Amino acid sequence: MSYTPGHAAASPYPMTHARILWDRLTGTVSATSEAEGFEAELADTVETNSWWKPETVPASWRIEYGVSRLIDSIGIAAHNLGTAGSHARIEYKSPNAHGNLLLHSQEIQLWPVLLRAELVPTLAPDGSMDARWLVEDETDGAHLTGIDFQAVEGRMYTFSIYVKPNANGRRLRMSMEGAAYPDQAIVNVGGDGAIASAAGAAATSSVAVGDTGWFRVSMSAEAQATGFAGIRLLIRGPNSELSYPGTGEAIGLFGAQAEWRLGPSPYVRSASSPASSNWRAVSDEWLLPSDDSAILHLFDPVETDGIRVSVSEPARIGVIGTGRALPMPRMGYTDLGMIDLSRTATLTSHVSEGGQLMGRFIQRAGLSGSFEWQNLPEDWYRQAFDPFARAARTEPFFIAARPEGYPTDCAYAWVDDPILPARQGVRNFASVGFTATGHADAAA
Numbered sequence: 001m002s003y004t005p006g007h008a009a010a011s012p013y014p015m016t017h018a019r020i021l022w023d024r025l026t027g028t029v030s031a032t033s034e035a036e037g038f039e040a041e042l043a044d045t046v047e048t049n050s051w052w053k054p055e056t057v058p059a060s061w062r063i064e065y066g067v068s069r070l071i072d073s074i075g076i077a078a079h080n081l082g083t084a085g086s087h088a089r090i091e092y093k094s095p096n097a098h099g100n101l102l103l104h105s106q107e108i109q110l111w112p113v114l115l116r117a118e119l120v121p122t123l124a125p126d127g128s129m130d131a132r133w134l135v136e137d138e139t140d141g142a143h144l145t146g147i148d149f150q151a152v153e154g155r156m157y158t159f160s161i162y163v164k165p166n167a168n169g170r171r172l173r174m175s176m177e178g179a180a181y182p183d184q185a186i187v188n189v190g191g192d193g194a195i196a197s198a199a200g201a202a203a204t205s206s207v208a209v210g211d212t213g214w215f216r217v218s219m220s221a222e223a224q225a226t227g228f229a230g231i232r233l234l235i236r237g238p239n240s241e242l243s244y245p246g247t248g249e250a251i252g253l254f255g256a257q258a259e260w261r262l263g264p265s266p267y268v269r270s271a272s273s274p275a276s277s278n279w280r281a282v283s284d285e286w287l288l289p290s291d292d293s294a295i296l297h298l299f300d301p302v303e304t305d306g307i308r309v310s311v312s313e314p315a316r317i318g319v320i321g322t323g324r325a326l327p328m329p330r331m332g333y334t335d336l337g338m339i340d341l342s343r344t345a346t347l348t349s350h351v352s353e354g355g356q357l358m359g360r361f362i363q364r365a366g367l368s369g370s371f372e373w374q375n376l377p378e379d380w381y382r383q384a385f386d387p388f389a390r391a392a393r394t395e396p397f398f399i400a401a402r403p404e405g406y407p408t409d410c411a412y413a414w415v416d417d418p419i420l421p422a423r424q425g426v427r428n429f430a431s432v433g434f435t436a437t438g439h440a441d442a443a444a
Contacts, residue, residue, distance in 0.1 A: 013327040015404035018336060018371070020328075021075045021296055022388045022397035024321040025065055027306070033059040035314070043320045046396050048078035048412070048439050051316035057086075062308035063322060064093070072301040073325040075398035076309070077294040077412030077439055078318025081287070086313035087127035088287040090297055091266070091279040093306035098265040099276030101149040101157075101258040102231070106269050108132045108253055113146035113232070116246065124254045125162055125214040126286040128312065131254035136170075136235050136246030143246055144234035149258050151180035151229040156202065159231055160218035160264040162209065164252025165193045171236040172251050174219055179227030187219040188236070203263055209285050214252065216284045218264040231258065279308060292441060293340060294412040296400045298325060319412060321398060326388055329380060330373045336401040339369030339411045339438050367411050367438030371401070374424065374431040381421055381430050389419040389432075399436065411438030 031040035031052060038053035040061055052061055074090055081088060104110040109119045109132060116139045124131035136143035151157055163172055172189040187204050190196035193215035195204045203220040223229060235251055237244035255267050266281035282299040289295065307322045344366045350358040376385070388397070396414040400407070413436035421432040 013329055015298070016402055017331050018328040019073065019296065019298060019325040019400045019403055020388060020397055021073045021321060021323055021325045022391055022395065023323050024395075025063070025069055025071070025323045027063040027065040029061070029063050031059060031061045033057070038316060043317045046319065048318045051078065051318045053316040054311065054314050057314055058310060058312055059314075060308045060310040061317065061320065062306060063320070064306040066305065068303050068305050070301050070303055070324060071307060071322055072299060073323065074297050074307060074309070075295065075321040075412065076297070076317060076319070077398070079289075079295075079315060080292050081311070081315045081317070082289040082291040082293075084313045084315035085127070086311045086315040088289070089126070089310040090282045090287065090299070091308050091310065092282060092302045092304040093308070094278050094280045094304065097276045097278050098261075098268065098280065099259060099274060100268045100270040101260070101274050102147055102256055102270055103272060103274070104147075104270065105256045105275075106130050106254065107271075108145060108256070111145055111147040113144070115144050116141050117143045117145060117235070119145070120250070122164075122252055125209045125212045126312070127288045131162070131164070131252055133250035134233065134235060134253055135248060135250040138246050138248070140243070140245040142234055142243050144232055145253075146230060146232040147256070148178060148228045148230050151223040151227065153180075153223050153226045155260050156220055156222050156262045157229065157258060158203075158218055158220040158261055158264050159256070159258050160216060160267070161233070161256040162214050162252075162254040163189055163193065163217045164214050165189060165191050166235075166249055166251050167191050168249055169238040170249045170251060171196065171240060173234040173236050173242070174217065175232045175234070176219065176221050176229055177232060178230030180223040180225055180229035181221065182224055185219060185221035187217070189215075189217055193217070205264065207284055212288075214254070216264070216267075220262050229258070231256070293408065294398060294410050294439065296325070296398045296403070296410045298400075298403055326384060328373055329377070330375055332371070332373050332401070336371050337369030338406075338409055339367050339399070339401065339413065339436065340409050342367055342369045343440065344368045344437075365440050367413070367440045368435065369401075369411065369413075369438065370433065370435045371399070372431065372433030375429045376432065378423070378428045378430045381432065385432065389421075392419055392434075411436065411440075413438040
């Protein structure tokens, strides 16, 4: 039997199985901003004592491979994204540009239409305060906001926006109307963020943005005439009415996009003019680290010649690795150490001559975990795992024991002894195990 090393999201093994990113790709590294002594190249090493840090933000670190490569994971370690309060966006380079026909896609307060409502800042899915609550006022009538773009007859357009639904009986009505859509295309978004109903739309979608409570909702419809297409976002009343006296209920809005295509592409922010980009987000989510522990971000495989990491705050990052993650064909479970909780430390206490404790300090901190798998087909081990075992003699790696259930059970780690397999004496099965030391700072 022949085994092909699988990929993080495309392999036949579920995300309850461990993933190991070890075969880091090389390329040309650059950044849009670098502080003195914190150049981009310093994040393209295995060392954790040097970092890339931007001088101005937002900023991006990028690696370009020169040829197209298949990528499904990125590891980030020795960073302070959590401490700095920075979000991170992972994007890949595409040969085809995509864009946003709307103006001020993230500054909804600048949109020309706002009736019987006010816009109040709130936390966005990217961790910023750029989102807005669309809050109905007490006037009897329709409560809405909107913006227009120029459409051409016969072209398919898609409108998308991040929505935080209302759980108190209000629903969002999205419509494409105006001269380009004399017969309106309408989508109603339910209180659970799902599409409740639609009319005149060729396609609709609603995708949850992690566990943020936000959804990216989209609708596609063909323009019936050339002219302005009006995007209108209206709050429906407690009985689904379009016009009613408001009571202060609200729906969250963020990151609107209109584009000439069927279905939404990754969000591109626009300002005072339409925007386009060859960089596409690997998903609709942003990384919002709550601490500074290692990250192994797994996503659907993409063919690309470049990856970039964009940050919103001047955080530092010591190690960035990209490539294909090795998925383990066996779950392991009790044989996998909880490396994120297995802290090691060298402690120092200062005690006075009189025996009084004057202070305690962590002199050195880290992580340590044991990993073991059994019933691995020997053919698979030789083809897929042994290249990792050879590389691990000199190279660190990212390991996530159970990405689906415990995404924080992850480390940037290395081994102090060679990884050796053993035949089990049953069929052609082999077992393998190793103890890894992981990087962590004193606050971990």
